[in-house]
Amino acid sequence: MKLVKFENEEIPPIAFGTWSWGTGANGGDAVFGNHLTERELRPVFDAAMDAGFNLWDTAAVYGMNASEMILGSFIKERDDVLISTKFTPRMAGYNDNAVEEILDGSLNRLGVDHVDIYWIHSPEDVKRWTPKLIPLMKSGKIKHAGVSNHNLEEIKLASSILAEAGLKLSAVQNHYSLLYRSSEEAGIIDYCHENEIVFFSYMVLEQGALTDKYSAKNPLPSGTRRGEAFSANVLAKLEGLMKVMRKIGGKYNASTAQIATAWSIAKGTVPIIGVTKTSHIEAAIKAAKVSLTAQEIHDLETAAKETGVEVRGAWENPMH
Incomplete structure (x- = not known):
């Protein structure tokens, strides 16, 4: 497995996301229609670690602590796990000490004394929240x-605030997929590459819409956020893209999900893939080995554009 350079260390080419782990507000049941427990998820975690995928992405807001608690139970007495978790500004209210307090809550649930990557989850007030990272980075908690x-403007502002304290912005995590290339079009990915910032792409599979598991005749779970975003009408528009993905997948003996993942790696990003089954780990191992040609990347992007589909999360602002 080809590792990715991350400042003075290396990380796997794919990170694993735990948004759908556990139930509760913003949790697996409400967003994905899942009801997953530690017992079901433990083999998934073990299979990932055995394969060398040791970077796990979570957030206090996922299931309101549930995701972090499940992950924390798996990493006890291990020192080979890289943890990425988040401060979500809308959880803070008027509390100026919220970043440290929410981080401490995360550390407690995860059972660790520091996190490898700590994210400011949304850009509500870059000038207010970015400086709060500085003492926590200097103390070693982050x-x-x-x-x-x-x-891009908000990224540059956050970067300059940290730079004034002699610190670096190391990572950007945005929605990025064949159907949503806003970060690329806005110059964010180029900026990251030029400044040795690792770009992590989430929703690469568009919450299942690019996995070929769903179609107009077999839609996503109703009553869920992803089911509303990708209705039967929207899924019908994706058929041309799926055809191209299947054709390219045939050459590599790879699924459409693996092709979508391989595309995001080829674009110089680290995809964050949600994992709920051991088969997802096997798929990631394969996706990391697929090396798409320039023509295949062009064909995928052309077919994606022709769908006319672009689904942005309710929490996302336009990138340009």
Whole structure:
């Protein structure tokens, strides 16, 4: 497995997301229609670690602590796990000490004394929240700082605030997929590459819409956020893209999900893939080995554009 350079260390080419782990507000049941417990998820965690995928992405807001608690139960007495979690500004209210307090809650649930990447989850007030990372980075509670759902101007502002304290912005995490290339079009991915910032892409599979598991005749779970975003009408528009993905997948003996993941790696990003089954780990192992040609990347992007589909999360601002 080809590792990715992350400042003075290396990380796997794919990170695993735990948004759908556990139930509760913003949790697996409400967003994905899942009801997953530790017993079901433990083999998934073990299979990932055995394969060398040791970077796990979570957030206090996922299931309101549930995701972090499940992950924390798996990493007890291990020192080979890299943890990425988040401060969500809307959880803070008027509390100026919210970043430290929410981080401490995360550390407690995860059972660790530091996190490898700590993200400011949304750009509500970059000038207010970014400086709060500085003492936590200097104390060692945060190893690397990242920002998520920020546009280019907001990323540059956060980076300059940290730079004034002699610190670096190490990572950006935005929605990025064949259907949603806003971060690329806005110059964010180029900026990251030029400044040695690792770009993490989430929703690469568009919450299942690019996995070929769903179609107009077999839609996503109703009553869920992803089911509403990708209705039967929207899924019908994706058929041309799915055809191209299947054709390219045939060459590599790979699924459409693996092709979508391989595409995001080929674009110089680290995809964050939600994992709920051991088969997802096997799929990631394969996706990391697929090396798409320039023509295949062009064909995928052309077919994606022709769908006319672009689904942005309710929490996301336009990138340009």
